[in-house]
Amino acid sequence: MAEPQRIVIIGSGLAGASTAGALRERGYDGAVVVFGRERHQPYELPALSKDVLVGNAEWPNRVHEPGFYETHGVELRLGVEVTEVRVGERVIVDSGGATHSYDRLVLATGSVPRRLPVPGGDLPGLRVLRTVEDSLALRERLAPGVRVVVVGAGWIGCEVAAAARVRGAEVTVVDPVDLPLRRVLGPVVGEVFRNLHAERGVAWRLGVGVDGFLPNGVRLADGSVVEGDVVVVGVGARPSLELAEKAGLALAEGGVAVDPALRTSVPEVCAVGDIAAHDHPRYGRRVRVEHWANAKDQGAHVAGTLLGRGDPYVAAPYFFSDQYDLGMEYRGLADAEKDQLVVRGSLAARDFTAFWVRDGRLRAAMNVNQWDDGVALQALVDSQAAVSPDQLRSSSLSDLV
Template sequence: MPAPTTFVIAGGGLAAAKTAEGLRTEGFNGRVVLVGQETHLPYERPPLSKEYLQGRSDREKIFVHDASWYRAHDIELRSGISVTGIDRAAHQVTLSDGDRLGYDKLLLATGATPRRLTVPGADRDGVLYLRTVDDCERIKATLSTARRIAIIGGGWIGLEVAAAARAAGVEVSVLEAERQPLLRVLGFEVSAVFADLHRSHGVDLRLGVQVREVTDAGVRLADGSAVDADAVLVGIGATPNTDLAAAAGLTVDNGVQVGADLRTSDPDIFAAGDIANAYHPLLGAHIRVEHWANALNQPAVAARAMLGRDAAYDLLPFFYTDQYDLGMEYTGYTPPGHNDDVVIRGDLATREFIAFWLNDGRVTAGMNVNIWDVTDQIKALIHAAAPADRTRLADPAIPLDQI
């Protein structure tokens, strides 16, 4: 009897779980093996810096599926184990427990790792990072006892943790090297909204500063000043986990390079989620974004492609944040540092507005802040790929679907 067709998924997060789900949804009845380094069931990461961190959601809600789902769908979970090598010629992977596992198709969903701080004292026990649920538990415990924390980095993770800390009554200093938090993502005008938001909630926001050292009393800056803190959280970005792919000789360039069908340079290996630098048919370029929506939606495309069916991932990038009383959704893509051409519809001061980013007069991205049910209209403006009337775009009296 021939061996069953085996699909191996390297990774234990949302993208991995959704790929397994997608394969079963598409009718694949062969063997599916999910190899995840963490000992937990696959879970979603956004709650770790939002509602779960703040204690507004139960732990069980972060998991993609419960254990019974994997049993019912005959998904083999190899938890606490990682894929350490790929033998493309033999169609085998080596596991961290020494086992070798054959595959017919392989999906890489190995995610990303937080960038480490490289200054004296950065390896102290009180220095925290946020990526895993265990990291989140350590931060929650810290927020229950700390008087003051210092957050190095004013990106999405840093600001969301700052909001959670303030909700817990902890004093917060955010230390950011740029002139504004989120500057490269949003540009100066819109990033100022987030700076004002955090200052209005009592955050000590220090901009244009460099960290020189982490001490037992907090952080020392390059100008010699000290920031007192009981704990330090580092949020300075993440690096895609591409070592496995690179060692196997796959094309790696700002992630694992894949086509719109999420296929790598090896026809039997695919990639999804944070590591995938995927060709986007609408944008006409490869892009890699570390957004929850990619990990959620790319796997269905990968599953179809793994089964030899026509498939292309063409959804626009999407992400969201909740900080204090500000809720935001961002749709589309503007390369970091190319966000100066922006049209504002609404009032920045009251934090109720839509920001549109343009390139050659065309809308490439839109962000709605405390305004809801407009994502479809923003998508339509981006898909139109035609110059937009800036005056009409900025006028709240004109419905978006009439621009």
Template sequence: MSGPQRIVIIGGGLAGAGAAASLRENGYSGEVLLFGADAHRPYELPALSKGLLLGDAEEPDWVRDQNFYSEHDIGLHLGTRVTRIEMGARLVLDAAGGEHRYDRLLLATGSKPRSLPVRGADLAGIHTLRTLDDALALRAAFAKADRVVIIGSGWIGSEAAAAARRHGAEVTVVGMESTPLESVLGTEVGGVFRDLHTEQGVRWRLRSSVADFVGDEGAVTGVRLTDGSVLEADVVLLAVGAAPETGLAHAAGLELAEDGGVCVDAVLRTAAPDVYAAGDVASQFHPKYGRRVRVEHWANAKNQGEHVAKNLLGAHEPYQRAPYFFSDQYDLGCEYRGLADLDTNRLVVRGELASREFIAFWLDGDRVTAAMNVNVWDAGDALKHLVDTGTPVTDEQLTRGDLSNVG
């Protein structure tokens, strides 16, 4: 047969499983091997910090039905850790001693939660949130906890705070920034989320850092901050960001970018012959932005996984989508499109921040680089158009005009 006879995918998350499914949907009839370290079949991550952690769902959103992989002749190897890539021999080696030849290789190894290198970090009751098992364990812990401390005031920390309050726990969030989500949204919009959580009873310790964890009989009892104060805690969640899983790539000699990801070009191809990367681990030279971009959100993993399948089969199509993510916290829902530079972009708001029904725009000159709709659900297509096209706009058009007719 022409083209690759065997495609190996390392990573059983949304990007890897999506690529495997898309290969079949694009008519590929060769062998597909999909390796996932997780014992569960591929699932999507958003529900882990939302519906599942809240108790509104008992399962995550599965990428495909249980029988999809066997029905489409995809060799799904669950609970299987790949230990080495030998690119010269075109081999993937797993922890059980298996050797698997490839014609094309996709790295979709995702990312892992960062830890804190401080005393007591190994105490029982300290959690991270990345996998289905993590989410189930954390939900059970929240249900029993009186006092929860969350380290990190980003998206995961904020969503987890809402879930812990739903379960009735007292919640304190520790963050190094002056406002939650400041590095993504800036202080003005981030303040909306701060005030929302405050109204729901969340306490903040912002501009604060952790010195160590306090414990008794091997279990956490508190978090000591660098100012010497101690926050009592039955449960602690470390939500201090994630690092791309690049151990295999680094050991194989692939180039890593300054953002920690695997360097890929516009079509998601590494410098190594027939080796590609997608999802959290991929640092792509993005044609829209003219620089490297690494995105850890659900839509990026989904869309890059589906996109790269065509390139694994011989196409040469650049991935050009702008980042997208969404969040739900209490009665606030939002969607963010694009990529703002908070150091240079200016903020324009349609509506009132205090009402929690508004659209925030970030602009470079007269062009929208990013937009976030908060509890406004009829503008998604218009916002996507503005971000994707870079259509010149006036502040008056954004704040008062018909967005569907702009541009």
């Protein structure tokens, strides 16, 4: 297959921008054009619910240094929405009706915050967190005495709750699950996060769903009302699949079906980041991940695929969180409700590493306020090491590698 002369990337977030940068790093000298809805140069999202929201940073990290795109001949078409992909003609159509040709195309369209389909779910005062404008606007409202209701006890909900408490707001978190982060971490580690927030003054309303939104708060399924001056909805994200679906690309597992090398059902089109339902060689099934590292690393990897390589993408999922004085990193992919939990360190002191083991092999690991074993943890997770619980509790992790 001849090297492409023109590569178009739809999406100017981390995945799209990483793809563009990696193409130039690999020496590709053809045309690279990036289309993005936002008018800002590409930036990273994690700080929106962490440093920017708390007030420790005024702007999230840029994906590349100022001047990178001009210096490297990457054309950014920002503030432009793509409305159609015509795979048979190898063109895309923008919102102005103009067509743009490509030899290879990358879909990096990301995701948008989910909304709850309940009465009042479209009230204009409800807050979500997806753009830098969302974060800055919410930060302005987080102040002592302001009542904040956070709907959702996942990662975004917990991070927003932490930021709001640090800024002095009164916080209540609502979720139908009985523990925060239970679906990802299971009940034992979920309890750690519940206690962390409770000690900082967060009120939990768990085990009850939202029946509707009001101008001054949230009505719960048990008929009670949680009053709030600010309501933040953090119930996950919906992958932006409209372009792929309209183009006739195969979908699977809630995303765009891609092969191990991140190619879609149309070989000239690849998909990366939040939307990619990846046929993952490590796990023998499709995996779709909505985290920073996945967007960054898939973007870097797909550059090789676009230039004719067929190497499979094999990286294990990775994500991190900062809440108050707790920092953590998670590597791998576990079923927290079924896999065996092994803890090294102290849950009570929030100074530990949690491991999830299935069939005698390590599936995932999460270090909490422990930072010395990251390389060893990555190697153990990558190899799905055969280890016993006793080894994980007491042996040197580097020796286990």
